[in-house]
Amino acid sequence: MTQPREHAVVIGGSLMGLLSARILADHFSRVTLIERDCFAEALESRPGLGQARHLHVLWSRGLEIAEQLFPGLEDELRAADVPEVRVPADMLWLTSAGWRRRFASTRLLTFSRDLLDWTVRVRLAKIQNLRVLAGHEVTGLLADAGAVTGVEVRERGTTGSGEPLTADLVVDATGRSSKTPAWLERLGYPAVRQTLIDPLLGYASRTYAIPSGFDPGWKALYLQADPPHGTRTGALFPQEGGRWIVSLFGVGEDYPPNDGDGFLEFAKSLRSPVLYEAIRDAEPLTSIVSYRRTANLRRHYERMPAWPRRFLVAGDALCAFNPLYGQGMTVAAKSALTLDACLRADGDLDRLARRFHRKVIKNATGPWLVATGEDLRYDTTRGAAAGVRTRILNRYVDRVQSLANVDPRVCDRFIDVLALTAPPQSLFLPEVLWRAATARPRPPTGPDDLVP
Ligand SMILES: Cc1cc2nc3c(=O)[nH]c(=O)nc-3n(C[C@H](O)[C@H](O)[C@H](O)COP(=O)(O)OP(=O)(O)OC[C@H]3O[C@@H](n4cnc5c(N)ncnc54)[C@H](O)[C@@H]3O)c2cc1C
Structure with a gap:
């Protein structure tokens, strides 16, 4: 069934919100992106993007998707004097298993997070059917007969529940502090189950x-x-x-x-x-x-017995990872493509949420295993303890890690997993398994011994 796609609202103007708005502009007559911070006229940091003052690595898959959505973006970043780092050829990388030889495996453009968001926002501003409502915050959802029909929005700094803004689809991209669990409870839905693994x-x-x-x-x-x-x-x-x-x-x-x-x-x-x-x-x-808000946090919306139609949750609001492993932005970029694919595959907006959440969670499973598997190596990690399976897997990963330090093929495979171009299971392909079983690597002795 094809329904009217007149107006979509995206809540949150960080990467997940920006990329979702870009996708929705292809599918709806109008899109409104609501961000509680004001966006400055020039490139500068803002409170809602506190993480921008810390290291942000966007792996190549994430950049590829950003380029696909905004052709020419990579050239714009390069023109802003962004350095390129060949990983690990241009690095000294001391892994838990020792120094990694400096093979050329992948490339990173090492821009600041503020520059990335700014460059994307400049491109979004050129999209005719997209309106940015900055300096406004959403305070709740509007709903009718089991569907979300819009949001309540107010100017930041004012009080009260806000003005209604109706929409055919609402996307929550407000990050790990998302109020969706409370908003849903207010609408009579059961409490949301979540998994928190905090290193x-x-x-x-x-x-x-x-x-x-x-x-x-x-x-x-x-x-x-x-x-x-x-x-x-x-x-x-x-x-x-x-x-x-x-x-x-x-x-x-x-x-x-x-x-x-x-x-x-x-x-x-x-x-x-x-x-x-x-x-x-x-x-x-x-x-x-x-x-310090770095816990792995999964909200299990895909398992809710009831869910309001025409309402999606995406990005860190759905699944946030310990950021040390640099996965959140690439997962957000992949989720934006998933949104596009789901909207193209089925005209029925009422069926969209289940399909979207299921697919996004499936894509997030690999990064979740990487982040939590590493965090569970520490007894101090809260929320879960490493079971036998995790401990065995981690022993194997240790072995692959030390091989990756000296073997360019295994290094490539290992980085593919970190960079989200391959799932963690790819470390069990025969090529890697065989090397892990038979190789006797000679570890580099120090930074001066790293050139392959
Ligand atoms: C310290 C740190 C380092 C990180 N390093 C990396 C890295 O190296 N590589 C990587 O890929 N990822 C990294 N991440 C993760 C990455 O920042 C996020 O995954 C990415 O920003 C996508 O998040 P998001 O857009 O879903 O949410 P967020 O980035 O959290 O943005 C949420 C937005 O919603 C707005 N908002 C919140 N509530 C409302 C409301 N009620 N109304 C309107 N607007 C609202 C906020 O102001 C904010 O702009 C890091 C994260 C942290 C914290």
Whole structure:
């Protein structure tokens, strides 16, 4: 059945909301994107995107999808002086199994998160049937006869329940603090079940000017913790504007400090001094910012006994991952394509939610296993404990990880999983299994021994 597709509303103007709005503009006569922050005229950070002040890696699949939705986007990012990092050829990467040889496996454009969202928003502004209602927040859902029929929206800073705005479809893309569970309960739906696996991980981040003439033969550093006892990770990546973003991470409440001396001490305590030595005398460009809302959180909407028609939840609002593994934006990009495919496959908006949620959760299963599997290596992780299956899988992943450090084929396969171009099961393909069973890798001895 084909129904009118007059007006769609997207709540939340971060990546999931922006990409959903882009897709819906192809399927509806009008789209309204509602974001509670005001969008500045120039590129600058905003409170609702606090994560932008920390390292953000968009894997190649995510960038490919963004390019598909906004042709020319990659060129625009490059024109903004965004560096390219070959992974791991341009990096010093200390994995839990030792140093990784510097094969050329994949490429990353290492832009800041603010630049990515800004570039996408500029492109969205050119879409004629898309209206952006910034500085407004949604306070609830309108519903009638088992379907969502719109939202209540008010200007930010005002009180009251807000004005009704009717729509044929509503998408919640408001991130992990989404109010959908409360909104649904208000409409009489049962409580939403959720799974929370919390590694108690904290970030602290700061940007630095890249010292002039700095050329040590690498562009980026990634010094991983070695679980279950080592809790500290550090990363340094170049960004547009000749700067480094440095993020320090600690698991199990081993939070990195946000004062200058404490930050440097934490960097010095990583498994290699190379990051500390790089930033020790570098010029900081910002203060140090912290972030601690990093739990893996899945809301099981696909299992609800009843669900209001014409209402979707997407992005972090549906399934958020520990961000250390850099998966959320690529999962959001894939979900945008899923939305497009579902809308093309079936004209019936009443059937859309079940189909969409099921497919998105299926796509999120691999990233969820990667993130929670790693987090469950720590006894301090809350919400679940590693069962026998996870422990056996992690032993195998350790083996693959140490092989990936010295074998370019296995390195490619391993990065494909991290980059979401292949599911975790691909690590069990005969090619990898055979190598894992037979190889006797000679681990590199240190950063000077990394060139293949
Ligand atoms: C510290 C950190 C580092 C990360 N690093 C990476 C990384 O390296 N790689 C990666 O792929 N992902 C990373 N992520 C995840 C990534 O940021 C998210 O997956 C991505 O932003 C998609 O999220 P989202 O759009 O669903 O929600 P969010 O980004 O959380 O955005 C939600 C938006 O909704 C708005 N909003 C909320 N409530 C309302 C309301 N009632 N009305 C109107 N608007 C509202 C908010 O202001 C916000 O703009 C990181 C996340 C964090 C926290």
